[in-house]
Amino acid sequence: MNKQITDALRQVIDPELGINIVDLGLVYHAEMEKGQVRVAMTLTTPGCPLAQRLTEMAEAAIWQHVPGVEAVEVQLVWTPPWNPAMMSATARERLGYHREREE
Secondary structure, eight states: OOHHHHHHHTTOBOTTTOSBTTTTTOEEEEEEETTEEEEEEOOSSTTOTTHHHHHHHHHHHHHHHSTTOOEEEEEEOOSSOOOGGGSOHHHHHHHTOOHHHHO
16 A cells, blocks of 8 residues: 555544544555556445545545645445454554454
C-alpha cells in the first residue's frame, strides 16, 4: 500500500466509532500510478448507512493530502468480509477487543 495515501486516509474518522478507517482495517488496497489513485476499501457491514459519506471523505482526504493526484477512484469491496481482527492493535484496544475474544 502507498504510505502517502494511507497517511491521508488516516484523516478519515469513522463518525460512529471515532477511529480512522486505516486503523479500523477498512482499507484493503491503496496505490497511485501516474497520478491515478485507486483505493479498495470495505465497511464494517454491507448495510452501513455511512457508505457514501465515508467513500466521499476518503476521496476528499486523498485530494487534500496527496500531491500529484490527477484522479481518484474509491471502490467499496466486500471480499474478504471485514472482521475485528483486521483492526490495528490500537483500534482494538480503544474498542475493547482483546485477542482472547477472537480465538
